[in-house]
Amino acid sequence: xxxxxxxxxxxxxxxxxxxxxxxxxxxxLEFINPEEAANFEFHTGQFGMYTAFGEGESTFxxxxxxxxxxxxxxxxxxxxxxxxxxxxxxxxDVIGFRGPCGNLFPLEQWRGRxxxxxxxxxxxxxxxxxxxxxxxxxxxxxKITVVYGxxxxxxxxxxxxxxxxxxxxDIDLVVTVDPGGETADWKGKVGFVPHVVEQLxxxxxxxxxxVCGPPVMIRFTLPLLEKLGFTPDSVYTTLENRMKCGxxxxxxxxxxxSFICKDGPVYTLAQLRELPAEx
Amino acid sequence: xxxxxxxxxxLLAQGQAQIVIGYEAGxxxxxxxxxxxTAADTARLVWDADCISNLAGYLTRPEIKRMGKTAIxxxxxxxxALLQLTAExxxxxxxxxxxxxxxxxxxxxxxxxxxxxxxxxxxxxxxxAADRExxxxxxxxxxxxxxxxxxxxxxxxxxxxxxxxxxPMCYCGTCTMDCNKPQWVPVPSHALGNLEYxxxxxxxxxxRCVECGECGRACPVGIPIHLLTCFAEESVHQQFGQKAGxxxxxxxxxxxxxxxxxxxxxx
Amino acid sequence: MTTILKISAESLEAxxxxxxxxxxxxxxxxxxxxxxxxxxxxxxxQVADAHLQLTLSAKEAVFPRVERLLSYKTMPGKVExxxxxxxxxxxxxxxxxxxxxxxxxxxxxxxxxxxxxKFFNARVEQMTVVGLSCTQADDACFCTSVGxxxxxxxxxxxxxxxxxxxxxxxEILTAKGEEIQALAPHLFQPAVNEDKEALLAKLExxxxxxxxxxxxxxxxxxxxxxEQSLRCVGCGACxxxxxxxxxxxIQEEADTKEGQRLRCWDSCGLRQFTLHASGHNPRSxxxxxxxxxxxxxxxxxxxxxxxxxxxxxxxxxRACPVxxxxxxxxxxxxxx
Numbered sequence: 001x002x003x004x005x006x007x008x009x010x011x012x013x014x015x016x017x018x019x020x021x022x023x024x025x026x027x028x029l030e031f032i033n034p035e036e037a038a039n040f041e042f043h044t045g046q047f048g049m050y051t052a053f054g055e056g057e058s059t060f061x062x063x064x065x066x067x068x069x070x071x072x073x074x075x076x077x078x079x080x081x082x083x084x085x086x087x088x089x090x091x092x093d094v095i096g097f098r099g100p101c102g103n104l105f106p107l108e109q110w111r112g113r114x115x116x117x118x119x120x121x122x123x124x125x126x127x128x129x130x131x132x133x134x135x136x137x138x139x140x141x142x143k144i145t146v147v148y149g150x151x152x153x154x155x156x157x158x159x160x161x162x163x164x165x166x167x168x169x170d171i172d173l174v175v176t177v178d179p180g181g182e183t184a185d186w187k188g189k190v191g192f193v194p195h196v197v198e199q200l201x202x203x204x205x206x207x208x209x210x211v212c213g214p215p216v217m218i219r220f221t222l223p224l225l226e227k228l229g230f231t232p233d234s235v236y237t238t239l240e241n242r243m244k245c246g247x248x249x250x251x252x253x254x255x256x257x258s259f260i261c262k263d264g265p266v267y268t269l270a271q272l273r274e275l276p277a278e279x
Numbered sequence: 280x281x282x283x284x285x286x287x288x289x290l291l292a293q294g295q296a297q298i299v300i301g302y303e304a305g306x307x308x309x310x311x312x313x314x315x316x317t318a319a320d321t322a323r324l325v326w327d328a329d330c331i332s333n334l335a336g337y338l339t340r341p342e343i344k345r346m347g348k349t350a351i352x353x354x355x356x357x358x359x360a361l362l363q364l365t366a367e368x369x370x371x372x373x374x375x376x377x378x379x380x381x382x383x384x385x386x387x388x389x390x391x392x393x394x395x396x397x398x399x400x401x402x403x404x405x406x407x408a409a410d411r412e413x414x415x416x417x418x419x420x421x422x423x424x425x426x427x428x429x430x431x432x433x434x435x436x437x438x439x440x441x442x443x444x445x446x447p448m449c450y451c452g453t454c455t456m457d458c459n460k461p462q463w464v465p466v467p468s469h470a471l472g473n474l475e476y477x478x479x480x481x482x483x484x485x486x487r488c489v490e491c492g493e494c495g496r497a498c499p500v501g502i503p504i505h506l507l508t509c510f511a512e513e514s515v516h517q518q519f520g521q522k523a524g525x526x527x528x529x530x531x532x533x534x535x536x537x538x539x540x541x542x543x544x545x546x
Numbered sequence: 547m548t549t550i551l552k553i554s555a556e557s558l559e560a561x562x563x564x565x566x567x568x569x570x571x572x573x574x575x576x577x578x579x580x581x582x583x584x585x586x587x588x589x590x591x592q593v594a595d596a597h598l599q600l601t602l603s604a605k606e607a608v609f610p611r612v613e614r615l616l617s618y619k620t621m622p623g624k625v626e627x628x629x630x631x632x633x634x635x636x637x638x639x640x641x642x643x644x645x646x647x648x649x650x651x652x653x654x655x656x657x658x659x660x661x662x663x664k665f666f667n668a669r670v671e672q673m674t675v676v677g678l679s680c681t682q683a684d685d686a687c688f689c690t691s692v693g694x695x696x697x698x699x700x701x702x703x704x705x706x707x708x709x710x711x712x713x714x715x716x717e718i719l720t721a722k723g724e725e726i727q728a729l730a731p732h733l734f735q736p737a738v739n740e741d742k743e744a745l746l747a748k749l750e751x752x753x754x755x756x757x758x759x760x761x762x763x764x765x766x767x768x769x770x771x772x773e774q775s776l777r778c779v780g781c782g783a784c785x786x787x788x789x790x791x792x793x794x795x796i797q798e799e800a801d802t803k804e805g806q807r808l809r810c811w812d813s814c815g816l817r818q819f820t821l822h823a824s825g826h827n828p829r830s831x832x833x834x835x836x837x838x839x840x841x842x843x844x845x846x847x848x849x850x851x852x853x854x855x856x857x858x859x860x861x862x863x864r865a866c867p868v869x870x871x872x873x874x875x876x877x878x879x880x881x882x
Contacts (some may be wrong), residue, residue, distance in 0.1 A: 080823030253792030
């Protein structure tokens with residue numbers, strides 16, 4: 001008989017909550033059902049639908065790396081009905097998770113290449129999953145560089161991990177805050193992400209760029225990368241359209257011939273140019 | 280018809296209007312909104328007794344406003360809505376040139392709110408005889424009978440929002456129905472969701488509805504939904520002695536404080 | 547292999563009784579106060595006579611306007627989650643127009659192209675479609691422009707075509723159709739030399755769907771869409787009455803102790819469809835939403851699933867408050 005109900009979430013317990021920035025939190029989630037935990041697999045780049053029971057589902061990325069087993073992490077900003085409700089949860093509370101949804105970052109294809117991650121604001125979480133994934137299999141890649149910017153020092157997420165990355169010899173981290181967002185003791189850069197990238201002028205040779213951030217950052221960063229010699233198929237980004245079902249049915253994320261929840265969220269710049277700019 | 284087309288052509292040619300909103304023949308000969316921006320477009324304009332829809336909803340649309348000065352072929356409903364939109368400060372006074380077409384085809388330009396007000400004052404009551412009869416029938420029912428009537432009608436609602444979208448007074452950028460923090464009204468078109476939606480809509484139109492019946496005509500499943508807003512409007516008329524769409528200077532009855540209010544609780 | 551038979555009006559009445567006896571519910575077009583809806587019927591006499599179309603579409607039978615997907619109870623530190631089972635029974639959809647019947651194919655593509663939607667499938671499994679050929683058409687109809695026709699068998703398990711002598715020509719098209727015939731085989735008689743084509747409504751194609759699909763990618767930035775959508779008021783009537791529109795919303799209804807998740811119809815024509823919580827809207831103008839509707843149906847969907855997401859029933863045109871005639875707009879796009 002019955003087919004599986006694809007709309008039914010897994011029940012997850014919040015094992016740990018980290019306050020990242022104003023209104024931004026990270027949840028570490030563990031499966032309540034051990035069988036589900038054992039069968040669960042995902043790839044970096046994929047996302048999920050998170051339930052605040054009583055309020056509904058919201059879509060955001062899995063921010064942890066698939067190399068870290070036994071849990072998933074997500075980072076979100078309390079903006080809408082569901083994320084605001086999630087933000088009131090406490091450790092030990094139960095939420096729902098559906099996923100993993102969507103495609104993945106093709107790490108296999110990136111073997112032997114340099115990786116340049118560029119992230120702005122609350123868009124570091126999807127890249128954090130990839131960065132940790134790559135660091136956990138460090139010998140696959142050549143140089144790894146991360147440029148991360150936020151509006152202010154307070155708005156930077158994963159502050160402790162940034163310190164870790166700073167200290168590691170196998171990753172170059174450049175952190176910047178928008179002009180006016182610096183504190184008296186701020187030791188990082190001050191300036192918008194595209195400017196910082198321009199100054200940094202990373203070589204494009206044998207390099208993959210992975211860019212994620214607010215539309216304005218994307219708009220100024222992509223042409224810059226092209227100027228630096230990055231080809232459209234060596235630049236990756238991840239889209240966040242509004243979604244409901246996560247199965248390419250509800251139609252909400254349909255953009256051109258793509259269902260972003262199935263064919264995305266990861267696209268190369270070359271693929272993006274084939275889609276209408278409705279994201 | 281020729282007089283109207285020529286007038287539209289002149290207005291466009293002389294730059295007195297950049298767009299003329301009117302009616303054209305649609306599927307199976309029905310009348311539908313038409314937008315003339317060139318001399319060639321004006322050939323599509325028609326005017327006859329079937330031009331009953333209220334066109335005023337287009338006047339507040341950003342796409343239309345961006346085009347410049349608007350002239351609008353206006354029946355009584357459109358004129359009333361034009362005045363009400365002006366009273367609600369959605370349109371600047373005299374922002375729109377109304378073209379009233381008489382039975383003999385002559386066109387009167389109504390360029391000011393005062394001219395529209397005077398013109399509307401001479402027009403007959405908005406509600407059709409059939410609607411008036413239905414209103415009277417509903418009024419003659421007991422509360423229980425009315426409940427049964429509306430329960431049955433509203434269960435047909437599919438929440439397509441055609442009523443909201445075609446109402447000239449539903450111009451809010453974000454409707455209460457679309458707010459979800461909190462979710463005031465359930466989104467699904469089940470019994471409660473439908474009842475709450477239409478109750479809220481009727482209340483929001485009390486004192487603002489020009490009784491054009493556009494929402495009822497728009498409903499794809501044939502719910503006479505305009506009878507609710509018309510009833511709300513007429514209640515306000517009875518209680519406060521003012522009618523939406525009668526003047527460009529009208530305070531919202533349910534939102535206006537008057538020291539001489541007849542209710543003691545508000546004084 | 548199609549079997550062609552005929553059935554008299556009296557035998558049809560007996561067939562209805564046999565269907566009822568077999569435990570099947572019969573849904574057909576019923577008319578109240580001039581409004582034709584899909585309603586439960588026991589006899590052919592209850593079926594609306596000479597109607598052209600249901601106002602809403604028969605998709606309601608497999609994709610209801612509101613449907614529960616799951617429910618739950620919340621307790622401190624605990625959630626009890628319950629799967630939902632659709633409330634279904636064996637159902638015969640009687641007297642669907644061929645356009646409506648063919649719409650189930652598009653819905654199947656949407657609901658099952660990747661993961662399978664159990665709610666849709668459970669209903670389809672229990673459903674038999676008895677189509678009824680069209681002997682009339684109106685100005686909104688354009689089935690022949692999108693690959694259908696007044697006597698198209700697509701999507702029907704059994705198709706009836708009214709004959710001049712009061713009988714119906716019966717085409718038995720699928721195993722489900724054969725099951726119906728097997729309930730009362732004696733009610734059917736052989737059909738000899740019946741000219742089905744001659745009985746059908748005549749409807750000339752207005753445009754070539756494949757040519758349109760080929761043309762649309764080049765028209766994306768055309769002014770045409772803004773031009774056409776100027777009249778559109780941005781409601782969801784067209785999508786909600788459409789036999790193939792399947793976009794949906796998922797809504798939560800809960801109190802502090804328990805709740806349920808409901809799926810309900812949605813439309814790409816509505817402003818909030820793509821609106822982000824941040825306020826950003828990828829399709830903020832009505833012109834973009836109108837274009838999405840056209841492109842989803844006639845460009846993206848055919849590229850992905852090989853056929854248009856439109857059956858040419860014209861329901862959207864009839865339901866539209868401002869007569870956004872789809873046939874006319876598509877014909878115009880073809881000529882642009």
